[in-house]
Amino acid sequence: MQYKVAAVSENKGRINAFQTFGTLEGPGIRFVVFFQGCALRCAYCHNPETWSMQEGTSYTVDEIIEKAMRCKPYFGDTGGITLSGGEPLLQSAFAAELLQAAKARSLHTAICTAGSADLCGARGVLEYTDLVIADLKFTTDNAYRKYCRGSLQTVLDFLQLTEEMRRPLWLRQVIVPGINDTPEDAATLCGVARRFSNVEKVELLPFRKFCLEKYANLGLPFPLQETPEADAETMGPLLEVLGKCRF
Numbered sequence: 001m002q003y004k005v006a007a008v009s010e011n012k013g014r015i016n017a018f019q020t021f022g023t024l025e026g027p028g029i030r031f032v033v034f035f036q037g038c039a040l041r042c043a044y045c046h047n048p049e050t051w052s053m054q055e056g057t058s059y060t061v062d063e064i065i066e067k068a069m070r071c072k073p074y075f076g077d078t079g080g081i082t083l084s085g086g087e088p089l090l091q092s093a094f095a096a097e098l099l100q101a102a103k104a105r106s107l108h109t110a111i112c113t114a115g116s117a118d119l120c121g122a123r124g125v126l127e128y129t130d131l132v133i134a135d136l137k138f139t140t141d142n143a144y145r146k147y148c149r150g151s152l153q154t155v156l157d158f159l160q161l162t163e164e165m166r167r168p169l170w171l172r173q174v175i176v177p178g179i180n181d182t183p184e185d186a187a188t189l190c191g192v193a194r195r196f197s198n199v200e201k202v203e204l205l206p207f208r209k210f211c212l213e214k215y216a217n218l219g220l221p222f223p224l225q226e227t228p229e230a231d232a233e234t235m236g237p238l239l240e241v242l243g244k245c246r247f
């Protein structure tokens with residue numbers, strides 16, 4: 001599909017940081033744009049510095065595209081640009097404009113999102129998105145509300161939209177000991193993945209506490225301070241369940 005280069009726009013997005021050689025946010029080498037602002041408050045969040053919409057720096061689409069294009073020689077056949085955060089869908093109009101500009105320059109585009117978003121804005125972003133990497137944080141509404149201050153249904157509605165728009169979908173979940181670390185939890189996650197025909201893979205990420213210093217510097221308590229990290233013993237049985245999951 002051909003994408004037009006939009007006229008120069010003065011719209012600005014609030015950005016927390018850039019990463020030039022990301023390898024975790026999609027296929028190949030990625031230029032990652034970390035958006036500022038998130039409405040959720042996940043108990044295990046590693047990026048609390050991205051929460052506030054008052055922080056960050058303003059950039060235009062052209063300023064960001066220029067940075068991304070400097071990395072293009074390293075993208076090869078699979079790499080490209082990924083919008084992460086924070087929550088990129090919180091600035092959906094800007095995110096859509098940015099991805100449209102990226103598509104016009106033949107860049108592969110991905111978003112890393114919690115999917116807790118206004119569907120109308122999300123539709124505009126998905127229009128220009130080649131791959132959606134969605135954090136399905138928990139599989140019960142109770143856990144969503146308790147540990148993220150979000151709603152499971154909102155995320156399921158977003159996943160439904162990605163299916164309707166036929167966007168390839170990777171699901172991710174952070175495994176937290178004592179919260180979502182049983183084989184039954186993994187089986188439920190598999191069940192959710194099977195509901196969406198566009199799921200290409202499901203990844204489990206072990207809970208880690210590398211963020212303690214960030215919380216201390218921000219003067220924020222880390223809610224899972226006493227929770228142990230997820231070790232191989234925790235992850236093994238869950239990966240086994242997921243390995244047998246056919247989606």
Ligand code: SF4
Nearest residue numbers: 038040042045086114
């Ligand atoms: S959605 Fe991401 S950035 Fe927002 S609170 Fe949760 S982990 Fe942090």
